Amino acid sequence: MRFHDDRRPPPPELLGLARRWRTERQLGRLARLPAAAAGTARFAVLGDVEPSRFWIWRRLFNREGVFPRQMAAIRAAPAAFVVQLGDMVEKGRPERYARFLRQLRRADLGRPYLTVIGNHDRSRPNGSSHSTLYRRLFGRANYAFDHAGTRFVVLDSSARRLTAAQRRWLRLVLDAPGRKVVFTHMPPAHLGLWGGVGPAHAIGGFTGGAREFSEIVSAARVSRVYMGHVHAFGVQDYRGVRYVLTGGGGSALFPSGAADRFHHFLAVECGPAGVRERVHALDGRSFEIPAAPVILPAHDGPRSWRRFLGSTWAGA
Numbered sequence: 001m002r003f004h005d006d007r008r009p010p011p012p013e014l015l016g017l018a019r020r021w022r023t024e025r026q027l028g029r030l031a032r033l034p035a036a037a038a039g040t041a042r043f044a045v046l047g048d049v050e051p052s053r054f055w056i057w058r059r060l061f062n063r064e065g066v067f068p069r070q071m072a073a074i075r076a077a078p079a080a081f082v083v084q085l086g087d088m089v090e091k092g093r094p095e096r097y098a099r100f101l102r103q104l105r106r107a108d109l110g111r112p113y114l115t116v117i118g119n120h121d122r123s124r125p126n127g128s129s130h131s132t133l134y135r136r137l138f139g140r141a142n143y144a145f146d147h148a149g150t151r152f153v154v155l156d157s158s159a160r161r162l163t164a165a166q167r168r169w170l171r172l173v174l175d176a177p178g179r180k181v182v183f184t185h186m187p188p189a190h191l192g193l194w195g196g197v198g199p200a201h202a203i204g205g206f207t208g209g210a211r212e213f214s215e216i217v218s219a220a221r222v223s224r225v226y227m228g229h230v231h232a233f234g235v236q237d238y239r240g241v242r243y244v245l246t247g248g249g250g251s252a253l254f255p256s257g258a259a260d261r262f263h264h265f266l267a268v269e270c271g272p273a274g275v276r277e278r279v280h281a282l283d284g285r286s287f288e289i290p291a292a293p294v295i296l297p298a299h300d301g302p303r304s305w306r307r308f309l310g311s312t313w314a315g316a
Ligand SMILES: [Fe+2]
Pocket: 087, 118, 119, 120, 185, 228, 229, 230
């Protein structure tokens, strides 16, 4: 597959690879599942999976083959669908997407796989960029759907901001009774909890419209906001909403302000009794996220969930 200019149509081979993974098609599959009529939604959430463009980072902070292993574990999980929180490719180029889509095909997941756009899925991971290729391959970058009594909203924070139009749309789609869950690539930076290495991660998330975002999800009584971007795990309850950082899908585990850096995915159950998540680490161990509120002070250094996990977790 040959390189092409940013804005030219994707090569036909790539369009062919992507066709079955288009969001509209995945949502159609999801709507036809018997689980759609149930009262409890069961799904998996997987964070950043791009292994890093630079071999030295892969060598120092990553290992081979995390994504296929995560996919194999998700196949065994009680999940009707999977949401991947963005940064599926190192950079939004045709050959990178083609490689990822072939991996996805090989994973033989057997259930809908929905994507959130991350900054790496854009034409450039940092700086000015566009999302043309992602949208040509998958469809809209902001979308919502209902499944098993819950409204799910996927929101594009890949450009490190939410526009006024996005916020208006978010208010509208969250103006519904019942349970609501939001997926977005970056944490809102004002939570101040999850920093990282270099200018891309130093502020730990998106800034433009971030406070308004929190006001909107609090007013709408959203149950969960799931986020990636920072390659770690963390939980924070903020103004009635639980924010769960789950960025350990398979990307390099860079040193960052977050203490809990390990590869994992979440298996989530969202029903009348509330939302419960089980964190599945790559080594097969798992734990449930406790329901008790978590209020962490911002900017006071690394913080750890190991107190919930026991000393055997220390080497994870
Ligand atoms: Fe990211």
